[in-house]
C-alpha cells in the first residue's frame with residue numbers, strides 16, 4: 178500500500194525514567210533491536226512520504242544510533258506533552274494528506290493493523306467520502322484493567338465524542354474500558370489549526386494530543402476507531418519489567434510462526450530469535466539456541482542445544498552439535514560441526530567438512546571432505562580437499578605484529594599437536610609427523626617432521642625417596 182501524502186510522526190522524546198538506565202528508552206532492545214528501530218521498520222513498510230521522529234532525552238545519541246539520512250529528526254525540549262511533541266513536526270507536514278502518529282516505545286504494532294487504520298483515515302470506511310480527508314481514525318482497544326490510559330468517551334449513539342485522560346476523568350468515565358492506544362491518523366488539513374488551539378489547562382498541565390478528538394467532532398469530522406488484531410500490538414514499554422514481558426510475547430510469536438512453517442522446535446519457549454531466521458524443510462532446533470542477524474538453515478539441518486548462530490548460512494543436511502558458536506560464516510552441505518565448536522567470521526566450509534569439539538576456525542576456507550575433529554585453531558588458512566587435521570594442531574598465524582596465511586593443499590595429513598608457523602604452505606599429499614613445528618614449506622607427497630629423535634637409556638634408575646631422618 179502506498180498512500181500518497183502519508184506522513185508518519187514517531188513520538189520518542191520520553192525520558193523513560195522507570196528504565197533506570199543511562200540509555201534513552203527507545204534505544205533499549207527488544208529481540209536484539211532498539212525499540213525505535215522496530216517502529217521504524219513498520220513505518221517504512223507503509224511507504225510514507227516522510228518519517229519524522231521527535232526525540233528529546235539522550236540528545237544526539239538517538240539519531241546517531243539509528244543513523245538514517247532519510248529521516249527527519251526534530252528535538253523536543255522541553256517536553257510539554259504529546260500535543261506539544263507533534264507540534265514540533267508541523268513545519269515538516271503539509272496541509273494535504275494525513276499524518277500517522279506512532280510511539281517510539283510501542284514496538285510491535287503490525288503493518289496490516291496500521292494499513293487498516295490508514296484506510297479508515299482515508300475515508301474508505303465510515304461515512305466520509307473517499308479520500309476527503311475528513312476522518313480522524315483512532316486505534317483503540319478494550320482492556321479489563323484500563324487504568325493509566327486515556328478513555329474513549331462515546332455518545333449515546335455510540336459515536337466517539339472525546340478522549341479523557343485518566344487524571345482528568347470523572348468517576349464514571351474511569352469505568353470506560355475502551356482506551357486510547359495513542360496511535361492515530363489525522364487529516365493534515367485540520368492538524369495545523371487544531372494543534373495551535375491546544376491548551377494545557379488540565380491535571381498534568383500538558384498539551385494533550387488527545388484533545389484534537391473533541392475538536393474534530395466539533396468541526397463535523399468523522400471520528401472512527403480501528404482495533405489491532407492482537408493485544409500485544411499496542412503495548413508500550415515503560416520499565417524493564419514490561420520490556421521483558423514483551424520480549425517473551427514476541428519470542429513466543431516468532432516460535433509459533435516457525436512451528437507453523439514445519440520447523441521442529443524441541444521447546445518453543447526456549448528459542449530466541451534476534452533477527453531473521455529462514456529455514457528449509459525438516460529443520461530441527463533443540464533447546465536454548467539463539468539466532469542473531471540473518472541466519473539461513475537449509476533442508477534437514479539440525480541445530481543442537483545451546484548453540485548460537487549469527488549471520489550464518491548452513492546448507493542442507495548439516496548438523497550442528499550442542500554448544501557451538503557460528504558467526505558470519507558459511508557452512509556447506511552435510512557438514513558436522515561441534516559439539517563445542519567455534520566458527521568465527523570470514524569462514525567458509527565446503528560440503529562434508531567436519532569440525533569437532535574445541536576447534537576454532539577463523540577467516541579460513543576449508544574445502545570438501547576435510548576434517549579437524551579435536552582441539553585445534555585454524556586461522557587465516559586455506560585448506561584443500563580431504564585434509565585431515567590432527568588433534569591439537571595450531572596455525573600460528575600471528576607473529577605479534579601481523580597476521581599470516583597458512584595454505585594446506587589437498588589430501589594432506591597433519592599429525593596431532595603440530596604447529597604450522599605462518600606464512601607456510603603444506604603441499605599436496607604431505608604428511609606431517611605428530612608433534613612437529615613446521616616453519617618451512619613442505620614438499621608434496623612426503624613425510625615431513627621436525628622433532629627430536631626418540632631415545633632410550635639402558636640401565637637408567639628412577640630416583641628413590643630417602644627414608645625419614647636420613648641426611
Ligand code: UD1
Pocket residue numbers: 188189190191192231253255256257258259260261262280281282325326327328340342356357358359384385386387413
Ligand atoms: C498517552 C495518551 C493516552 C494514551 C496513552 C497510551 C495523551 C495526552 N495521552 O498518555 O490517551 O492512553 O498515551 O500509552 O496523549 N512524548 C513525547 N513528548 C512529550 C510527551 C510524550 O515525545 O512531551 C511521547 C513519549 O515518549 C511516549 C508517548 O509520547 O512515547 C506517550 O507519552 P506519555 O507521557 O507516556 O503519555 P501517557 O500519559 O501515557
Ligand code: CA
Pocket residue numbers: 413
Ligand atoms: Ca505512556
